[in-house]
Amino acid sequence: MKTSAKFIVLHPPIHKHGGGSGGALVVALSHRTWLLVFMLFFAFTFGFTFITTRDAARTSRHNGSATATEATLPRPVFDALLHYASINDTASGRMSSAELKSIAAVLRRCAAPCNFLVFGITHETLLWNSLNYNGRTVFVDESSYLVSKLEEKHPRIEAYDVQFTTKVSELYPLMAHYKLQVKNECRPVQNLLFSDCKLAINDLPNHMYDVPWDIILIDGPRGYFAAAPGRMTALFTAGEDRSSFSPPVDKTHVFVHEIDREVEKLCSDEFLCRDNLVETNENLGHFVVSKMTAARGFEFCPPPIRLSHRN
Known part of the structure; x- marks a missing residue:
């Protein structure tokens, strides 16, 4: 038997205080x-x-x-840094204003990020690191003390010390060794990391040999007295950079400071090639070296073209 639905209705309590x-x-x-x-x-x-x-x-x-x-340094900041670095450029060991501007012009044109390898810790070190804004700048120096002080004051700068075993006084014996080994240990196309050539620098961190350097500046090690390490090995390494570093770049700008000295002039002609010299600005030589392959043979520089005379 169905029952009808029941609804429960709740009424809120009504308190009559002063009327409903x-x-x-x-x-x-x-x-x-x-x-x-x-x-x-x-x-x-x-x-x-x-x-x-x-x-x-x-x-x-x-x-x-x-x-x-921010991919590149703003032009006014770039110019200001260059200006103040050029002040008192007559001090010993410093680059002149014209030499600084020559390198800075290439850095400015270099598409970021630019890979910049610098031999030598000098008065211009902080300038190079700043001008190559957002790029990679690496410094190599003979002095572990200077490298440690630089890293202590500027921990973001990348720098390494290298034990150079050569001397300026050994220039000609080293060049004779190179001539004898040009088809073996000192061949122009090789991996420097495994080279036994006396002119090779092979004690850098391994990853350094995998960087395609756009610009190389040779302003070290010291080379102004007979017992100094000289820059033979730095120049040899810069010449080898065209083939040994992987992946290589099509062209590398190589700047050689104090190119008027015997070691710098002779080794630049031998390893960077006189035909690649595009500019000389006071004591700074500017080379643009192209990618080198094994097809070149055992010569850093191509032989001069000899014109045949017909009778």
Whole structure:
């Protein structure tokens, strides 16, 4: 037998304090107050979310554009650094203003990131590291003390010390050794990391031999007295850079400071080739050397072209 549905109706208690109409008014005002609070909270939350999202989008766009513009050093900063580094350029061991500008011009044209290898820690070290903004600049020096002091003061700079075993006074015996070994240990196309040639630098960190260097500056080691290490090995290594470093670049700019000295002049002609000399600015030689392959044979420089005379 089906029973009919029962409905339970709950009535809110009515407290008659000063009349029933007054209590209903209080309840209505209470509901409206809560509704107003809820609407204000919703509006505040929506507005806060909108503003935060908009600012985040602006920040993201700004950072993106900043990353794009910061790929190279701003021109005014570049010029200012070069200007102040050129002051008092007559001091011993410093490059002249003309020599600095010659290297800086190539750095400015180099597409970032530019790989810049510098032999020697000098007065210009911080300048080179700054001008090659967002690129990789590596310094190689004979003095472990100078390298450690540089890393202590500027921990972000990459520098390594190399034990040079050569001497300026040994120039001609070393060149004779090179001539004898040009088809073996001193051949122009090889991996320096495994070379036993007396002119090879093979004690750098292994990863250094995998960097395609765009620019090489030879301003060290010392070479102004007979017992100094001389720059024969640095120049030989710069010549080998065209083949031994992997992957090689099509062209490498090689700057040789104090090229008027005997060691620098003779070794530059032998390993960088006189035909590759594009500019001489005071005591700075600028070579542009092309990629070298095994097809070259056992010569760093191609033989001179001999014109045949017909009778």
